[in-house]
Amino acid sequence: xxxxxxxxxxxxxxxxxxTNFWRTFSKNRIGIVGLAMLIVIVFMAIxxxxxxxxxxxxxxxxxxxxxxPPSSSHWFGTxxxxxxxxxxxxxxARVSLIVGxxxxxxxxxxxxxxxxxxxxxxxRMENFIMRFTDIMLxxxxxxxxxxxxxxxxxxxxxxxxxxxxxxxxxxxxVVRSQTLAVKSRKFVLRAxxxxxxxxxxxxxxxxxxxxxxxxxxxxxxxxxAILNESALSFLGLGDPTALSWGQMLNYAFGRGAMSIGAWWxxxxxxxxxxxxxxxxxxxxxxxxxxxxxxxxxHHLMPGRPVIQGKMGMALEKIIEKIIEKSPxxxxxxxxxxxxNEGKPPARAVENISFTLKxxxxxxxxxxxxxxxxxxxxxxxxxxxxxxxxVNGQVLFNGKNLTALNEQEINAVRWKxxxxxxxxxxxxxxxxxxxxxxxxxxxxxxxxxxxxxxRLQERVIELLDLVGIAADHKxxxxxxxxxxxxxxxxxxxxxxCNPQIIIADEPTTALDVMIQxxxxxxxxSLRKKLGLAIIFVTHDLGVxxxxxxxxxxxxxxxxxxxxxxxIIYNESRHPYTQELLKAFPDLTKPKKKLSSIPGYPPRLDxxxxxxxxxxxxxxxxxxxxxxxxxxxKLNDSQSADHIASCHLLEASK
Amino acid sequence: xxxxxxxxxxxxxxYFDADRPSFFSRxxxxxxxxxxxDFQLRxxxxxxxxxxxxxxxxxxxxxxxxxxxxxxxxxxxxxxxxxHLNDNERKGLRRKxxxxxxxxxxxxxxxxxxxxxxxxxxxxxxIGNNKNERDERVKKAMEDSGLKPAEVYLQRFPxxxxxxxxxxxxxxxxxxxxxxxxLADEPVSMLDVSIRAEIINLLAELRITRQIAVxxxxxxxxxxxxxxxxxxxxxxxxxxxxxxxxxxxxKPQHPYTKALISVIPVPNPRLRHERIILQGETPNPxxxxxxxxxxxxxxxxxxxxxxxxxPFITLSKTHQAACxxxxx
Numbered sequence: 003x004x005x006x007x008x009x010x011x012x013x014x015x016x017x018x019x020x021t022n023f024w025r026t027f028s029k030n031r032i033g034i035v036g037l038a039m040l041i042v043i044v045f046m047a048i049x050x051x052x053x054x055x056x057x058x059x060x061x062x063x064x065x066x067x068x069x070x071p072p073s074s075s076h077w078f079g080t081x082x083x084x085x086x087x088x089x090x091x092x093x094x095a096r097v098s099l100i101v102g103x104x105x106x107x108x109x110x111x112x113x114x115x116x117x118x119x120x121x122x123x124x125x126r127m128e129n130f131i132m133r134f135t136d137i138m139l140x141x142x143x144x145x146x147x148x149x150x151x152x153x154x155x156x157x158x159x160x161x162x163x164x165x166x167x168x169x170x171x172x173x174x175x176v177v178r179s180q181t182l183a184v185k186s187r188k189f190v191l192r193a194x195x196x197x198x199x200x201x202x203x204x205x206x207x208x209x210x211x212x213x214x215x216x217x218x219x220x221x222x223x224x225x226x227a228i229l230n231e232s233a234l235s236f237l238g239l240g241d242p243t244a245l246s247w248g249q250m251l252n253y254a255f256g257r258g259a260m261s262i263g264a265w266w267x268x269x270x271x272x273x274x275x276x277x278x279x280x281x282x283x284x285x286x287x288x289x290x291x292x293x294x295x296x297x298x299x300h301h302l303m304p305g306r307p308v309i310q311g312k313m314g315m316a317l318e319k320i321i322e323k324i325i326e327k328s329p330x331x332x333x334x335x336x337x338x339x340x341x342n343e344g345k346p347p348a349r350a351v352e353n354i355s356f357t358l359k360x361x362x363x364x365x366x367x368x369x370x371x372x373x374x375x376x377x378x379x380x381x382x383x384x385x386x387x388x389x390x391x392v393n394g395q396v397l398f399n400g401k402n403l404t405a406l407n408e409q410e411i412n413a414v415r416w417k418x419x420x421x422x423x424x425x426x427x428x429x430x431x432x433x434x435x436x437x438x439x440x441x442x443x444x445x446x447x448x449x450x451x452x453x454x455x456r457l458q459e460r461v462i463e464l465l466d467l468v469g470i471a472a473d474h475k476x477x478x479x480x481x482x483x484x485x486x487x488x489x490x491x492x493x494x495x496x497x498c499n500p501q502i503i504i505a506d507e508p509t510t511a512l513d514v515m516i517q518x519x520x521x522x523x524x525x526s527l528r529k530k531l532g533l534a535i536i537f538v539t540h541d542l543g544v545x546x547x548x549x550x551x552x553x554x555x556x557x558x559x560x561x562x563x564x565x566x567x568i569i570y571n572e573s574r575h576p577y578t579q580e581l582l583k584a585f586p587d588l589t590k591p592k593k594k595l596s597s598i599p600g601y602p603p604r605l606d607x608x609x610x611x612x613x614x615x616x617x618x619x620x621x622x623x624x625x626x627x628x629x630x631x632x633x634k635l636n637d638s639q640s641a642d643h644i645a646s647c648h649l650l651e652a653s654k
Numbered sequence: 655x656x657x658x659x660x661x662x663x664x665x666x667x668x669y670f671d672a673d674r675p676s677f678f679s680r681x682x683x684x685x686x687x688x689x690x691x692d693f694q695l696r697x698x699x700x701x702x703x704x705x706x707x708x709x710x711x712x713x714x715x716x717x718x719x720x721x722x723x724x725x726x727x728x729x730x731x732x733x734x735x736x737x738h739l740n741d742n743e744r745k746g747l748r749r750k751x752x753x754x755x756x757x758x759x760x761x762x763x764x765x766x767x768x769x770x771x772x773x774x775x776x777x778x779x780x781i782g783n784n785k786n787e788r789d790e791r792v793k794k795a796m797e798d799s800g801l802k803p804a805e806v807y808l809q810r811f812p813x814x815x816x817x818x819x820x821x822x823x824x825x826x827x828x829x830x831x832x833x834x835x836x837l838a839d840e841p842v843s844m845l846d847v848s849i850r851a852e853i854i855n856l857l858a859e860l861r862i863t864r865q866i867a868v869x870x871x872x873x874x875x876x877x878x879x880x881x882x883x884x885x886x887x888x889x890x891x892x893x894x895x896x897x898x899x900x901x902x903x904x905k906p907q908h909p910y911t912k913a914l915i916s917v918i919p920v921p922n923p924r925l926r927h928e929r930i931i932l933q934g935e936t937p938n939p940x941x942x943x944x945x946x947x948x949x950x951x952x953x954x955x956x957x958x959x960x961x962x963x964x965p966f967i968t969l970s971k972t973h974q975a976a977c978x979x980x981x982x
Binding site: 195198207210211370485514515516522540541544546547566567570598 | 719755
């Protein structure tokens, strides 16, 4: 009963997974080309007796038929024995593929098992296996194969075993490193905590994540085995009864095809080898691109051109004159879309405005996925390739950053506005000293600096500014603690005396005490250097400690924007109010925290009306159909108090 | 069996081998990750273990789960010594003590569906006579964890869920075994504040509905303070202060506890207050400071702190702290 219900379900899941995989694979051009090339050969090998015009063992009917050039009766000409090269080519595919696949099968099983055992069990076993692998790796394959094959009877089976038994080393290494990587992941620890045994962990957790790598590896091993077989046969060590492509080359070469000029006897089998190996390589590359997402580099591609706002240039000039004492940074009605091919664009950020004065600290608050990082990247025009500014301006000292060309914006990046990214651990190069990396940041952006004493002094000055003693300059990132790495990142951001620092969740991964240290540091920096700081975070508590102004974002739009005191004590938007309520307040502990039910909207499925409506406790009919406008609240204590909520219409 | 010693930890120590300072050095060195911990956990009690990274709280969790072997000391569960068990005995115990991990992105296998993930513990322990029975348990665990209706999530993969939902999956996969103790290692620190509240509420609810005791490990006293019964503050492998939640939050006695409480962000600029920001970070647990381990960072350190290791001072029936300032 039990098995009968379970089996079809599991099969179903495999079918779903395979169809999903095929859907992705069919979009991969390299992989598809490789697969097509292979299918042709495999098809030829399977139907060889039907395709080949002559029997493989038929020899010349007449003596004069040796080395005949290609003709209508012999498409690829004939060889030294008067046999049809095309027929031999077709049957040769069989031999080459059989040797390739079976030898690779042996290699993959041995290499996979050894790699898995070494990676999973570790200890002495691993040491032994890996040293053995190392020894096998330094022995040149081909000479060893030649020796072994020469000592044994040259039969097809022997060749398969020799190639298979010698070709597993790289597979063992690849599988071991992948097993090690998977083994150290938290879900394996969780499975152990659940009580799962080793067998269960290997079959359910390790293998599913090792298999993709193994598939790619298998494809490469097959092509290697085919090459090895060809080489052995070419050297005359192949099975004389099984005519592979390598064997054909051997015969042609040894029996004077070159001197006669019978190029066809050499070209076609050679072409077969190249075709199969190329097909396998392309297939392997295609598979790797799909199965190994780390190869995805779209972030390095330049962003899309900015679509300028509706405001004409003339009008813009006038406005610039009106705001004579313009703030340091003014963001006006900025909107950003993510372009999805074949789908309507995702409106990631819509109509965001805020200002930032010298020495001011603005908190940009929102849950993950609310568009805050997108907004920050857009300020410096660092959006990934799918992102596009579709409206609005970013005025820095009156200069519209969205209208600058790539070279001009590059001059602003880091020198005027710099960024401290989340996760300082990954942003530092592990093999260079921290001081060296800070020096690099200075030189790259300030050509005036040479690699001299002055540069070293500047590095020490920057480290001092962020509270790192000068003797840590020569240390590597791994010698730094999490808090010190974040300080080093801040030092790097300060390298060119910027006017604005964007701090994107700089304290999120840190302990509360270290978080307090970093907040104190940022606060002191803005007082000391007159820095303006945009502090991006999901934590309203952190913002309350140091910010002057707060912009609360929800689903890509402004929920509320006001002075920090107003936000915490007189907030008008239900989202801000709910966020504050969700905060554990230690001054008055209670049994249950209030929380906001549901989740933020996905960018590809934004609600029709107010984006917060589905989670809002105060939502009424209109909220679900009509997006609220930004209301400026004049009765507020704050000079600029803006909130977008239908409930505020009356108080406008 | 007394109600008081449901889970008891006695003098627990875990030292890891450290790299020697040089190739020629003979003297072995140890990382004193956990260095003498005692505490008791009662039935359906919530205890918070609080401390900065490097204080040994995660190692303590692994020791309690039997995923690491302690160097010294004992762990007793319902009066039975469970410090050293063979695989079989350990497996039976695992049903009673389950763990939730910090990072819900990392602690779920990306190739498994939610159903496979939550069903897995049942398969491992051979629970349930047929698929229907297991399905029922999976469904109940999911709905108790707030994944309602369960059918919506069963066939999804982890990457299709939000961070909060993933953490609920992790909780469901623990609940499905109907454990009596839940060990939560920083279960909310990777989540948005708005989602944190939901997960903490969920845990608070479970201890009432399912009578589960919770050991909540965190660096952020603020995230747990209000729902824990007791708080134990850890520093460099030891507990420096332990007491009821109100005792520790309102009358902290150890300078380290005071500092930790002062840096909890308060979501109101009008309540901005003096923070005691300790300089530097937890020293490495290889070369421990002499005397009181906290003295190099302590704002109140005296000359004697360098010399003598402070004893545990009993302040009330439930409240203890280890500081020389408290010695009268």
